[in-house]
Amino acid sequence: MVDAxxxxxxxxxxxxxxxxxxxxxxxxxxxxxxxxxSFVITGRGLGASGAAKSxxxxxxxSSAPEYAxxxxxxxxxxxxxxxxxxxxxFLTAGLILGGFLSGALGSRLGFKTxxxxxxxxxxxxxxxxxxxxxxxxxxxxxxGCTSGAALSGMAVLSTGGMLTMAMIxxxxxxxxxxxxxxxx
Amino acid sequence: MAPLIPQGxxxxxxxxxxxxMLGVGFGYVLEQxxxxxxxxxxxxFYGYDFVVLRVFxxxxxxxxxxxxxxxxxxWIDMGLVYINPTFLYSAITGGAIMGFGFILGGYCPGTGIVxxxxxxxxxMLFVLGIxxxxxxxxxxxxxxxxxxxxxxxxNIFVYDSIGISRSWFAVLLIxxxxxxFIITQMIEDRxxxxxxxxxxxxxxxxxxxxxxxxxxxxxxxxxPERASSFREKPPEKIWENVIAGKHMVCPLKVxxxxxxxxxxxxxxxxxSHEEFGEFSLPGAVNIPVEEVLNSRWREFFRNGKxxxxxxxxGAGKAAEAYITxxxxxxxxxxxxxxxxxxxxxxxxxxxxxxDTDNRKQARQFFLDGGVKR
Numbered sequence: 367m368v369d370a371x372x373x374x375x376x377x378x379x380x381x382x383x384x385x386x387x388x389x390x391x392x393x394x395x396x397x398x399x400x401x402x403x404s405f406v407i408t409g410r411g412l413g414a415s416g417a418a419k420s421x422x423x424x425x426x427x428s429s430a431p432e433y434a435x436x437x438x439x440x441x442x443x444x445x446x447x448x449x450x451x452x453x454x455x456f457l458t459a460g461l462i463l464g465g466f467l468s469g470a471l472g473s474r475l476g477f478k479t480x481x482x483x484x485x486x487x488x489x490x491x492x493x494x495x496x497x498x499x500x501x502x503x504x505x506x507x508x509x510g511c512t513s514g515a516a517l518s519g520m521a522v523l524s525t526g527g528m529l530t531m532a533m534i535x536x537x538x539x540x541x542x543x544x545x546x547x548x549x550x
Numbered sequence: 551m552a553p554l555i556p557q558g559x560x561x562x563x564x565x566x567x568x569x570x571m572l573g574v575g576f577g578y579v580l581e582q583x584x585x586x587x588x589x590x591x592x593x594x595f596y597g598y599d600f601v602v603l604r605v606f607x608x609x610x611x612x613x614x615x616x617x618x619x620x621x622x623x624x625w626i627d628m629g630l631v632y633i634n635p636t637f638l639y640s641a642i643t644g645g646a647i648m649g650f651g652f653i654l655g656g657y658c659p660g661t662g663i664v665x666x667x668x669x670x671x672x673x674m675l676f677v678l679g680i681x682x683x684x685x686x687x688x689x690x691x692x693x694x695x696x697x698x699x700x701x702x703x704x705n706i707f708v709y710d711s712i713g714i715s716r717s718w719f720a721v722l723l724i725x726x727x728x729x730x731f732i733i734t735q736m737i738e739d740r741x742x743x744x745x746x747x748x749x750x751x752x753x754x755x756x757x758x759x760x761x762x763x764x765x766x767x768x769x770x771x772x773x774p775e776r777a778s779s780f781r782e783k784p785p786e787k788i789w790e791n792v793i794a795g796k797h798m799v800c801p802l803k804v805x806x807x808x809x810x811x812x813x814x815x816x817x818x819x820x821x822s823h824e825e826f827g828e829f830s831l832p833g834a835v836n837i838p839v840e841e842v843l844n845s846r847w848r849e850f851f852r853n854g855k856x857x858x859x860x861x862x863x864g865a866g867k868a869a870e871a872y873i874t875x876x877x878x879x880x881x882x883x884x885x886x887x888x889x890x891x892x893x894x895x896x897x898x899x900x901x902x903x904x905d906t907d908n909r910k911q912a913r914q915f916f917l918d919g920g921v922k923r
Contacts, residue, residue, distance in 0.1 A: 390601045391731075391758050393583035394608025400575040401613040406620070407560065407568050409553030410632040411613075412576050414660035415680065422684045439691035456566040458663065460573020465664030467574070468581035477669045480588035480656065494588075494672040497655015498662065498679020499686070500647050505659060506687035507698060508644025510634065512658035513576075515644075517606060519634040521613035523719065525703065525711045526636030533645020535594075538652050542595035545653045549592040 387472075401521055408453065411518025415505035417458035482549040493548060508533075552626040577664050579605075586665040588656030588672060595653060597741040600734040607727040608758070615765050618720055622772060627848065638701040655679065721766040728759045788876045797872055798887040799859050805897030808832060816856045817886075820871045821863065831861070831890075839871045843878055851880040861886035861893075 387393075404412055427434040427443035434440035469475045481490035505511040508530040510518070516534060519527010554560040555568070583605045584590045593599025620626040652658060655676045657665055662680070665673030687694065709719035738744070791797045799815065807815055808831060817834040819826050826836035837847055839862075851858065860868035860875075860883065868885045875883045886893065 390604035398612025456569035464577025469668035501651030502680035502683025504647030537649020
């Protein structure tokens, strides 16, 4: 078995007002069913970073058209019906609705900053921004994030998708020790 | 048969409504599972909470098993399903960068968006970071091009890359997932110093996991996959047709149809795309002989009541297409006897311009409306 040498003891505090989370295996099964339904209905899996790209294309394309028209990256903005009326944007709109609905039903709505016990709020927020930046950048290279490349790629057994999945989690485990002060 | 929208079974205009509904399910499950908490998500890397591994792996093998069985039963046409393309270098680079993003940020894009809408301020900054990251990628898009598009291996499957059969890979993946469930539970209990009472009251993963494993093993021992949900036609039947000459369509019949602008026979040009681009018969579709079994044509061959006639320059390629299609169980397929050459030497001779060396003129003739459509 793996030696958990650097793992610190940690107990997760549960707010009494919050209802408890769903059994993760049941949640996984349900998520798998949603993913399967997506394949059956539309022929493609789920995704989350695609809508962020559509948003960037729209904002940059409409506020700085000269800059955007000089780059092949923004070509989608100038062709067709525009990136905001796409499948992926509606999927993400649903993601926002569904997440909010579930949070409301479980009494888990409310402003707070999630952080490890040893990191200050300001530092946590900077790291969150940096993490988002890297995730956004990486998802462009990998043509999808944890949902679009790793999860959907695993369901169809795509080499690229599973390679990306292995790299995300492999890199995470490789560097986790050096960033442990962020979380434990 | 699925996928429903690409097959035209569900109106494509409903596409966006379905996207919204699927998104709601996606977001609901992520939040219900507790994946809107960066602390819970990061737990997978530090051993105190493996919820992300449990949800992610269970979802992956559930969808995979579902797709494998649906494909086996002929309920879904995997040729129309999006298979993530494999660009080797960018898949590795992107994955590694996202690994850093995960540790630093504590979210991935889907969970980050859900966390942001439930009020996590750090998640809001994470989502802002995603947008900045995408902008940066766009800014250096040309510089990244070599890495982004380099080493494209096609839409390949991981079991082919490893060199084992699909069913074995599926069973192995399920076994790996269940092993991971067991080991990570042990790590988690040790890290959190969980008490015995908590461990015994915990919902068990054994039932669902082993149900899926059982399905995987059943899949392993199913008879070889059928190419289509149709029964293949035995060679003897095809031979009987060929001997009786029932598989041939007379050039005169095709010629008359073209002259009269009728369309009882569906004409299929089995020559290459280039040849088709230069010239073909009016109303013909181009299915090069090597693409006959391509899944995108499956519906075309199965549906439609019209007789389908293969033609090439001579009869050789059309005969190959006929045998391939017949063996695959496609009914009502025929060959144009003698191909285009005979059509032009025997049927269209009276027009004068239709000798074999003048295909260009023939094309002009059709295009100029010399023949009624």
